[in-house]
Amino acid sequence: MRSNPMRERWAAGETAVGAWLTIPNAFSAEVVARCDFDYVCVDTQHGFNDHDETWKMLQAINLGSATPLVRVLQNDAGLIGKSLDAGARGIVVPMVNTRAQAEAAVEACRYAPDGSRSYGPARVLRQEGPDYYAHANTDVAVIPMIETAQAIENLDDILSVPGVDAAYVGPSDLSLTLGLPPGNNDGKEVFDEALATIAAGCARHGVVAGCHTSAELCQRRIRQGFGMVTATSDLVSLTRALDDELRRARGEDPVVRSGSLY
Numbered sequence: 001m002r003s004n005p006m007r008e009r010w011a012a013g014e015t016a017v018g019a020w021l022t023i024p025n026a027f028s029a030e031v032v033a034r035c036d037f038d039y040v041c042v043d044t045q046h047g048f049n050d051h052d053e054t055w056k057m058l059q060a061i062n063l064g065s066a067t068p069l070v071r072v073l074q075n076d077a078g079l080i081g082k083s084l085d086a087g088a089r090g091i092v093v094p095m096v097n098t099r100a101q102a103e104a105a106v107e108a109c110r111y112a113p114d115g116s117r118s119y120g121p122a123r124v125l126r127q128e129g130p131d132y133y134a135h136a137n138t139d140v141a142v143i144p145m146i147e148t149a150q151a152i153e154n155l156d157d158i159l160s161v162p163g164v165d166a167a168y169v170g171p172s173d174l175s176l177t178l179g180l181p182p183g184n185n186d187g188k189e190v191f192d193e194a195l196a197t198i199a200a201g202c203a204r205h206g207v208v209a210g211c212h213t214s215a216e217l218c219q220r221r222i223r224q225g226f227g228m229v230t231a232t233s234d235l236v237s238l239t240r241a242l243d244d245e246l247r248r249a250r251g252e253d254p255v256v257r258s259g260s261l262y
Contacts (some may be wrong), residue, residue, distance in 0.1 A: 001128050001135050004089060006039040006067035006228070008206050010166075015222050016237040018066070020212070020233035021057060022047030028234050029057040033064030041069035041230070044083075045094050051082055058087035062127060069141070070163055075101055076144075077108035081117055084109065087124045090141030092168055099157035106163035109142045142164040142190060143210065146198055147173035155198065159205040166208035166228055169198055172257065183218060201227035 009016040018039035019032050024047070042049055042057050045183065054070060070083040071092035080091050093105040107115040114137050117217040125132050142163055145151075147170030151158065159167060171191075173244050174180035178190050185191035195211070202209035203225060210228030211221050214236070218229045244254050 001131060001139060002062075003065065004067050004139060005065055006069075006090065007139070009038050010227060014209075015229060016067075017218065018069075018228070018230045019237075020047075020230050021049070023234045023238075024049045024053040024057070024165035026053070026056040026060040030060035030063050032234055032237075033061040033066050033068075035064070037064075037066045037231075039067040039069050039090070039228075040064075041070045041071055041090075041092060042088075043233075045071050045073050046078075047071075048070050051086070054083065058123075062087065067141075067242065069143070075105055075108075077104070079117070080105070080108040081120075082138075084117065084140060085121050085124055087127050089139060090143055090165075092143045092145060094145045094170070095147060095173075096144035096149055096158060098154055099161060102144050102158045102161040102164055104146055106142050106161060109140050110137045110163060143168050145170050147171075147177075149174075149177040149194075150199055152194055155201045156205070159201055159207050164205075164207055166210045167198065167202055168210035168212065169195065169226075170212055170227065172212075184213065186217065186220070195221075195224055214257075 006016040016038035019037045021029050021042045040061050042054050044054055058068050067089050068087055069090040069092055070088040072083055073080045073240055075093050075206060083091060091109055096102050108117060111117050111260060121132055143166045145168045171184050174194060175182055175185050175191060199209045208227040209225055211226045212230050213221050215231045218231050221229045247254055
């Protein structure tokens with residue numbers, strides 16, 4: 001098996017810092033993966049990546065050292081299995097609101113006797129080597145997303161499911177269910193309390209707390225107890241870089257940013 005920087009960070013009690021891919025392009029995925037992030041996640045939920053592009057992007061990510069993840073479109077065993085067979089070493093599962101949904105995610109990610117993942121690792125076997133099967137059930141990270149008020153109500157039930165490795169906050173959807181506008185709503189009491197509740201719950205159950213955030217807010221999230229923080233995306237980084245270059249060319253002052261996710 002290749003090294004797994006994300007799990008190595010977790011094992012050392014450190015925070016894994018990652019990037020998100022929404023643009024369906026293998027070359028841009030390679031560029032991001034060579035930037036020394038601990039993990040890089042291909043987004044097939046809100047990104048424009050279908051399976052044909054996803055496996056090519058996973059190939060490109062492997063040219064760097066980052067742990068390759070996929071956020072699947074939905075909590076579906078078929079989608080999860082295809083992503084794992086294509087080379088993902090962790091699955092981010094959106095809208096996990098109940099224990100049963102968390103159990104289904106784990107079931108789809110694990111080979112028997114720990115789950116029901118079908119064996120057919122056509123590409124990942126060649127990526128990770130002949131010992132893939134022996135390590136897959138402990139290597140693949142199962143990462144349900146906590147992004148609704150209902151999920152917070154059921155937090156202990158979700159986090160106590162055996163095989164859940166991390167819980168990943170989707171701040172925009174979480175904010176909407178809390179009656180707030182989408183995005184990071186730091187300073188709003190109900191949002192801050194929700195993050196604190198999630199971080200404390202994860203610590204209580206020995207699960208890594210993760211959060212979709214921004215470079216400006218990463219250190220704050222780490223202080224709040226999050227061990228997995230997504231600092232940027234390909235789209236955000238490209239937009240910011242082009243905007244900064246244009247302003248510099250026009251002799252204008254750069255924008256002072258406060259942590260936009262988009």
